[in-house]
Amino acid sequence: MNLIIKSATIIDAASEHHHATNDILIENGIITQIATSIENPNNYDVISLENLHISQGWFDSSVSLGEPGFEERETIENGLKTAAKSGFTGIAVNPNAHPIADTKADIAFLKAQAFENAVNLYPIGALTNASESVDLAELFDMKNAGAIAFGDYQKAIENPNLLKISLLYAANFDGLVLSFPQERKIAGKGIVNEGHNSTRLGLKGIPSLAEELHVARDLFLLEYTKGKLHIPTISTAKSVQLIREAKAKGLNISCSVAIHNLIMTDAELEEFDTNYKVLPPLRTENDRIALIEGLQDGTIDMVTSDHNPIDVEHKKVEFDNAMYGTIGLETAFGALQTIFDTETTVKLLSSGKERFGVETSSISVGQKANFTLFNPEGNYTFTKKHIHSSSQNSAFLGKQLKGTVYGIIHNQQKVVS
Known part of the structure; x- marks a missing residue:
């Protein structure tokens, strides 16, 4: 060229x-x-x-595509075109298609489908078999096949010993472990942020405590194992503070925030629009401000679109029954520019490469x-x-x-x- x-x-x-x-x-x-x-x-x-x-090519640490298994939501080919048109030269793809990407063959398939594309596809391998939080998946084999990290997308590791073992094992090959922060038994049947709006609208709530308990637990396990942990898409002020304190201790911890959690709050739920049904849920204005401050002081390492295409049959239904998720690649730049200056926006969209082992090059x-x-x-x-x-x-x-x-x-x- x-x-x-x-x-x-x-x-x-x-x-x-x-x-x-x-x-x-x-x-x-x-x-x-x-x-x-x-x-x-x-x-x-x-x-x-x-x-x-122009800037260095942008990188997104959390992108979901449908293929294989859910091509009606998104194909790899069109997903990569969307990423390119949205300014991303690299995307980390979550293991939430069907089958779950939990073997080296699954990772090899994803890499092959994106071969010689303008956008680099970096697979995230499932941390546990079929993302069922029972047994560890083939982490080392997946790393050798091209996986850049390991996590069960939007599924918390409920067994603390399993997370402990995964951190200890992955440390042998500098593997990055992802742990989605939600205590299931606290969250219960909640679907939105627990608070004034959920009560007024009659929607079951997920309290901030569900996230914060899980973050605190994971940080204790990280301190014990001396492993390498990434907590994706935090959403509460207390989570920011917990991670700030962990970094002050010198723990090998990073975290991200979804861009929609920086822009919107649970006030958007007024019309019961299922496009606002996301996980973690949209929180309060106090949480939103704390997340922005966490980015500004370096507590939060990166932003993500948390791009998650959902077909109309699973989104345009009753709010309780709708699947979680919003697409976000197309809006990542324009949304961030409404709250940050251009240089900060570009920096945030370029962050995450080093943590996920992605090659970078200056202009x-x-x-x-x-x-x-x-x-x-x-x-x-x-x-x-x-x-x-x-x-x-x-x-x-x-x-x-x-x-x-x-x-x-x-x-x-x-x-x-």
């Missing part, structure tokens, strides 16, 4: 060209020149877009071209016409977002609108 990018403002703190507006020459997928103006004697393709900004001469292209300006209302996913279960429909993603350049390919 040979091309020239014209007049691009570079947002990359690791690059000597940070904040500069330059032309960029790419030859055979490698950056060979960055300058104020670059000639084009070889008649290479040229990218010239309004208010063009510098000699580096591989791994870019996201975007325009940080311009407000718009997100509607169904902006959705690239096969499923349309977006909690952001009708919301005001800011900025436009043009696409990506990665793996010697360009996906640019």
Whole structure:
């Protein structure tokens, strides 16, 4: 791939060209020149877009796809196209298809389906067989096949000894263990945040305590085992504080927050719209502010879209019966821009790579071209016409977002609108 990018403002703190507006020459997928103006004697393709900004390619640590088994929700092919059009050059894919990705063959299948794509697909292997929280899955074999972490998506490890063993075992090969934070017996039959709104609307609640007890338990186990733990999608102020204290102790802990939990609260439930039925649930304004503060002080390591396509048959039903989940790749950038400046937004969307062992490269001469292209300006209302996913279960429909993603350049390919 040979091309020239014209007049691009570079947002990359690791690059000597940070904040500069330059032309960029790419030859055979490698950056060979960055300058104020670059000639084009070889008649290479040229990218010239309004208010063009570029950054390191973005990474999402929690993406669900339907294939295999639930292709009506999303295929791998279209899921990767959606990621590319949304600015992501790498996505970590959860093991919640059918069958559950709990063997090296399952991991190899996912890798093969994404072979030579513009977007890198990084499989997360199930921590336990069939994600049933009974026996450990083939963690080492899956790592050798390409799994970057191990966790049971949106399913808590109820047996503390099982999590203890998994942390001890995975430490032998520097494996990253994911533990979804929800104490099932405390959550009970709850489906939304327990509080004033759930009581008023007559919906069964999941108390913050269900998450916080689990986080506290996991942190005690981590301190005992000296393992490597990631807690995905925390949602409460107390969880932020518990992890802040654990980091002060020097524990090997990281965590993420879903972008919709940064933007919305349980006040959205007024119309019983099942697009707002997510797990963990939308919490209170106090929790939302604490999550933002956790990102700002580094307690929370990364954001995720927690992209989870759900077909209409399982979403457009009674609120109690609807499946949890919202799509989020398409709205990740625009939503974050409504609460953070552009540089912070880009930093958050690029975070997580190191923790998940994903290769990174700066926008510098000699580096591989791994870019996201975007325009940080311009407000718009997100509607169904902006959705690239096969499923349309977006909690952001009708919301005001800011900025436009043009696409990506990665793996010697360009996906640019």
